[in-house]
Amino acid sequence: MKTVNxxxxxxxxTVNKLSIAIKNESEKLNKPIKIMHxxxxxxxxxxxxxxxxxxxxxITVIAGPGCPVCVTSSKDIDAVINLSLKxxxxxxxxxxxxxxxxTEMSFYKAKSLGADIKMVYSVFDAIxxxxxxxxxxxxxxxxxxxxxxxxxxALRDINIPxxxxxxxxxxxxxxxxxxxxxxxxxxxxxxxxxxxxxxxxGLKVYERFVEDFNIPCASAGFESVDVLLSVLLIIKQINNxxxxxxxxxxxxxxxxxxxxxxxxxxxxxxxxxxxxxxxGNIDLxxxxxxxxxxxxxxxxxxxxxxxxxxxxxxxxxRCNEVILGNINPTQCxxxxxxxTPQNPVGPCMVSDEGTCKNWYDGGIE
Numbered sequence: 001m002k003t004v005n006x007x008x009x010x011x012x013x014t015v016n017k018l019s020i021a022i023k024n025e026s027e028k029l030n031k032p033i034k035i036m037h038x039x040x041x042x043x044x045x046x047x048x049x050x051x052x053x054x055x056x057x058x059i060t061v062i063a064g065p066g067c068p069v070c071v072t073s074s075k076d077i078d079a080v081i082n083l084s085l086k087x088x089x090x091x092x093x094x095x096x097x098x099x100x101x102x103t104e105m106s107f108y109k110a111k112s113l114g115a116d117i118k119m120v121y122s123v124f125d126a127i128x129x130x131x132x133x134x135x136x137x138x139x140x141x142x143x144x145x146x147x148x149x150x151x152x153x154a155l156r157d158i159n160i161p162x163x164x165x166x167x168x169x170x171x172x173x174x175x176x177x178x179x180x181x182x183x184x185x186x187x188x189x190x191x192x193x194x195x196x197x198x199x200x201x202g203l204k205v206y207e208r209f210v211e212d213f214n215i216p217c218a219s220a221g222f223e224s225v226d227v228l229l230s231v232l233l234i235i236k237q238i239n240n241x242x243x244x245x246x247x248x249x250x251x252x253x254x255x256x257x258x259x260x261x262x263x264x265x266x267x268x269x270x271x272x273x274x275x276x277x278x279x280g281n282i283d284l285x286x287x288x289x290x291x292x293x294x295x296x297x298x299x300x301x302x303x304x305x306x307x308x309x310x311x312x313x314x315x316x317x318r319c320n321e322v323i324l325g326n327i328n329p330t331q332c333x334x335x336x337x338x339x340t341p342q343n344p345v346g347p348c349m350v351s352d353e354g355t356c357k358n359w360y361d362g363g364i365e
Contacts, residue, residue: 004251009223010049018228019054025235026056034060035234036186036325038177039194040067040353041222047362049224059231062325064186065176065279066194067353068143069096070323073275074310076169077102080140083304084115090133091117092126093140096351099344103311107140123147123154130164138298142169145200148287149261152268155289155296165298170287171274173197174205179282181213186324190234192227193219195249200265202257203245216243219253268293277347278312278320319346322355329356329364336360 037043043063046052052061065071081102084091098108098119111117120126123139130137141151148170173194180186193206198219209215216237220230230248237243247253274286289297313319318332329335339345341357348356
């Protein structure tokens with residue numbers, strides 16, 4: 001495997017040249033523009049590298065629904081917490097999920113009330129823990145294609161203990177963003193395509209964004225040069241009035257995507273409707289286990305009770321608007337006051353991919 005020197009993608013001279021090129025291109029624009037990214041790690045990079053400070057005032061980069069933890073519905077969280085408090089089961093999930101608020105409590109709070117809940121780093125970690133456990137172990141599996149693919153690969157390719165189950169809250173990015181664009185809930189002049197998820201899905205699946213919505217698109221990596229390059233590519237497309245898909249992350253992403261990962265996903269999952277937190281039910285965006293793998297499906301193997309009275313956002317929380325890019329975190333009345341990483345009221349303040357958490361850690365007020 002070829003080693004990449006990431007210092008090249010944070011070289012100050014290259015950053016400066018790109019900043020100047022963006023400034024020059026921006027002077028050709030006939031109006032201010034908004035460019036949305038749909039990847040929480042991009043927001044982390046943008047804040048960490050101070051990318052917005054390098055852009056002309058006519059260009060605004062906004063965060064969209066790119067944080068998988070942030071869009072995991074309270075309906076799912078509540079149901080699994082309820083199961084963990086009533087049945088002798090062990091819940092395994094990623095660290096980011098532990099503090100995400102449900103309607104009444106988080107996994108972390110449920111653990112303090114006696115539920116057996118443990119953080120894991122991957123589905124493979126969860127499977128190994130299940131091997132030595134004396135009770136059913138349920139992996140609360142969230143995330144986009146990036147984490148759904150390893151879940152699929154594990155179920156298909158390795159020996160799974162009889163006490164291991166999956167509760168899938170995985171979601172498919174392209175269909176979700178496409179549906180939001182079609183509904184008019186999100187609005188932008190250009191789209192920075194995700195880095196991690198696009199490595200799995202490829203860029204071909206985004207061609208319909210250009211065809212149906214006339215939106216310039218460019219993929220990006222996570223270093224300062226990567227993000228600035230994607231912004232420059234999009235502005236040039238706008239000025240040339242020729243929207244298309246451009247690959248600004250060629251060292252990782254390609255047009256067709258990862259065929260092996262796609263095959264694993266197709267073998268194990270099918271797409272169905274799913275609730276995105278604060279955004280509603282979106283068609284063909286939820287990964288559910290195929291009937292051949294029902295033996296691993298916690299939703300079929302356990303008596304899971306769902307409530308119609310789940311609450312996605314507490315009073316005053318505007319995370320749903322932050323996720324859509326309609327407001328900045330500082331426009332939420334709870335931000336950095338009642339809502340902090342130590343006491344998150346909304347999901348966007350929990351994960352390192354959450355916009356509010358990134359802004360808070362970056363000292364943005």
